[in-house]
Amino acid sequence: MKRKHIVKRSVAFALAASLAVGLSACGGSTPSASSKPATASKVTNPMAKYDQPIVVNTGRQTATNARLPKGDTYENNEYTRILKEKLNIVIKDAFEANGADYDRQVSLAVASSSLPDMMLVNHNDLKEMVDNDQIMDLSDVYNQYASDKIKEIYNSFKDVYDGGAFKKCTFDGKIMAMPDVGGDAGSNAAWIRQDWADKLGIKLDPDGDGCLTPDELKNVAKQFIAKDPGKTGKPVGIPVQQFPTDGSNDGGSFTLTGIANSFNAFPKHWQKDKDGKIVYGSLTNETKEFLTTMASWFKEGILDPQTGTRTWNDCQGLLVNNQSGIAFGPWHMPDWCFNLVKEKDPNAEFRCYAIADKNGKVNLMHVSPSDKYLVVRKGYQHPEAVMKILNLFYDTLNGKDAAKAMPNISKAMQMDNSTKPVNMEILDAKLYLRSYEQISAAVKDPSKVNDIDMAEDRMIVTEINEYNKNKKSAPVEDWSHYTSRMFGLGLYYKLTEKNLFNWQVPGFTGTTDSMESMWTNLDKLESENVIKIITGAAQPNSFDKFVSDWKAQGGSQITSEVESQASGK
Amino acid sequence: MELLHKTKVQNAVSGRMRSQNAMFHFMMLPGMIFLIVFSYIPMVGIIMAFENFTAAKGIFGSPFVGLKHFQYMFSLPDIWVIIRNTLCIAIGKMLLTTLLAIIFAILLNEIRVNWMKKTIQTVVYLPHFLSWVILATVVVNMFNLDGSVNQILNKIGIGSMNFLGSNTLFQPLLIMTDVWKEFGYSSIVFLAAITSIDPGLYEAAAIDGANWWQKTWHVTLPGMLSIILLISVMNIANVLNAGFDQVYNLYSPMVYETGDIIDTYVYRMGLLNHQYSFSTAVGLFKSFVGMFLMLFVNGLSKKFTDARIF
DSSP states (O other): OHHHHHHHHHHHHHHHHHHHHHHHHHOOOOOOOOOOOOOOSSOSOTTOOOSSOEEEEEEEEEOSOOOOOTTOOSSSSHHHHHHHHHHOEEEEEEEEEEHHHHHHHHHHHHHTTOOOSEEEEOHHHHHHHHHTTOBOOOHHHHHHHSOHHHHHHHHTTTTTTTTOTTGGGEETTEEOSEEOBOOOOOOOEEEEEHHHHHHHTOOOOTTOSSEEOHHHHHHHHHHHHHHOTTOOSOOOSBOOOSOOOOOSTTOOSSSSHHHHHHTTOOTTSEEEOTTSOEEEGGGSHHHHHHHHHHHHHHHHTOBOTTTTTOOHHHHHHHHHTTSOOEEEEOTTHIIIIIHHHHHHOTTOOEEEEEEOOTTSOEEEEOOOOOSOEEEEBTTOSOHHHHHHHHHHHHTGGGSTTHHHHOTTHHHHTTSOGGGSSSSOOBOOTTHHHHHHHHHHHHHHOGGGGGGOOOHHHHHHHHHHHHHHHOTTTSOHHHHHHHIIIIIIIHHHHHHHHTTOEEEEOOSBOSOOHHHHHHHHHHHHHHHHHHHHHHHTSSOTTHHHHHHHHHIIIIIHHHHHHHHHHHHTO | OHHHHHHHHHHHHHHHHHHHHHHHHHHHHHHHHHHIIIIIGGGGGGGGGGBOOOTTTHHHHSOBOTTHHHHHHHHSTTHHHHHHHHHHHHHHHHHHHHHHHHHHHHHHHTOOOHHHHHHHHHHHHGGGGSOHHHHHHHHHHHHSTTSHHHHHHHHTTOOOOOTTTOTTTHHHHHHHHHHHHHHHHHHHHHHHHHHTSOHHHHHHHHHTTOOHHHHIIIIIHHHHHHHHHHHHHHHHTTTTOOOHHHHHHHOOGGGHHHHOOHHHHHHHHHHHHTOHHHHHHHHHHHHHHHHHHHHHHHHHHHHHSSOOOO
């Protein structure tokens, strides 16, 4: 009896103790009651400096190599110091993460309802946060505090995106986030090792129109494999990552988007067919033809024999190891990928070419509004601070007088853009064409440097000049910017001038309700089929079965939702 | 009178035992608290599997939807393929690891040179402590088309095999590499079981003229039987856990057909698409199946042998 009593008591004690521990563990921070910022009908000085330092907690999206100088961190660098100096705002990182880790941190923050004051999110997260009522309406803050230049930039997208820059982040007429915007920047191009082509005597693009046909590309790959200019014994033709089709704005890197477009195929995009109906690009006949051709290329060994198991990182490794000299990607690939190649092999040179279709034109999709949105959590007392940060970085410090506002801006611009308080851009729709025009003009005629709008471009002109002065000893970064601007953007400019682009407008961008539950499965079906057809694990005519399966497993329902969203709303 | 005396003695005896028992209870207390706080109290969260959970409304505010998620799970086109994959991989791993661990324990027991025994044992159970994040890099390096294994295969004339990309080879690869990683650690328990067998039995068998194989079959294995059954019962509860770490780090769309397990599918759906309720429902389903199987096998084991967990 007494033993039972002791057992009972110890159990009771244990339970009590555990409850205490449990409750303390559950103690989360409850957001303080929201105090509306003083709503003046017109704010007299939007860029006024705060008397007391204002702290902004952010979720920080980092880069793998931020090029921070010694002693500096994401919370303490040239950009954060100028922010403190000009506006008395202090940045504190609630978390810092890169790539997929950053997405996970955002998911965790949303799920646990412990949001930092501001952070970048994608559209799915944005929708969820709106549904959960976790973020603030920014309409008033935008109207009262955004500078004229910022408003002008956002307005420049009125005719480019259907509905303008704010369409995807406006819910019930309220602007719920500041979107990252940037204009079209050209096609997904084939970057080829020019030094190898020279070594082997291959003449690329003899008519100088910046385009290659798929067969010309095939020929280059064949020669690279046969003659192994990288001298590794294991040459690879064209590296392809595990998801060869990509629906993002720049078409992805190490994907086959560039080649698909030359077949007039736009996998993973929603398109409008000739009758105006919306179709999913991965199901079209053009995509089937593209996949069939890729299957034959794979058989011939043009594509990497290990396609399907080679990850994105492996593909980058192939380039760095000199096993491969061809990579598909956007105009800025030299800035973050080929710099690694150049560091290892100082002789490396890259030039890019668009893949043209049978008519000599380059097909491509207009960019859809970016998928990055800056949100401010509900209840934060100083949403206008966020607007001021945007004003400072994307108006003042991006403009002609940037150096006056920030004397050591050129030093700051040595760092990666992720060191800015927010890893986003607010760039004008026609920016990239203008940027190239101004940069190339200034390189030819130094007096034109003063005409350049963007401070970053001015610095790049300096770098290009440095590089041209002494190619052998210039830092890799100068070479990267030279290659990405003069050739990456240069190609976009040239093709625009020669009117070789065949622009398509996306039929639909965004998500529908059914996508939430069905898209993972459809996506899996698509990824499996694409990679199997390309690698020959499935016959090309299994594509038809894929199409009917896709439609049966929810695709038809999603398509009709897309139609109604695109036309009705 | 006598009764009173007896109870007094009994009380005196039980008093000593009481204070001894109290000591043991106190020793268990931290573990119990840990278990209660981290395993029992969070069980309240199971209710998430029956609601449409949204972070804003929290666990108790989200709308109740009953068995909707379970119905949805079984309506997914791939669900049976995924469950089949999970079972194949998990059972394959379990059987082979246990088998190899037993064989290894028996053989290791025969070694008389002590330092050699200890060294081998340490080397063999070290891979258990390596994370799959690291091992995946090693496995990929060894088994991809340029890797050392294929180089050897080519030299001896068999030609390359696409281990990581072929639907016939991927499951064996998963199973073999995991068995290599875990059998050493699993063998520790079996080794302990073998050392606890009464040496007298071996002597008796030797007198009866048994050779090594007969001794093993008639003395060693029966002596280990209860432990083997115990370990198997515990393992059965994990039959739907095919090893997310390993599969996630080694799989690719090419092998979704045989390599996609419940956990990887739910991961893609859950975290990336914010389907928290659904992921909880699937997790609950797995736990439930595991528990049912464990009770069942335990019941069988109780009936036919005297080894049991509860």
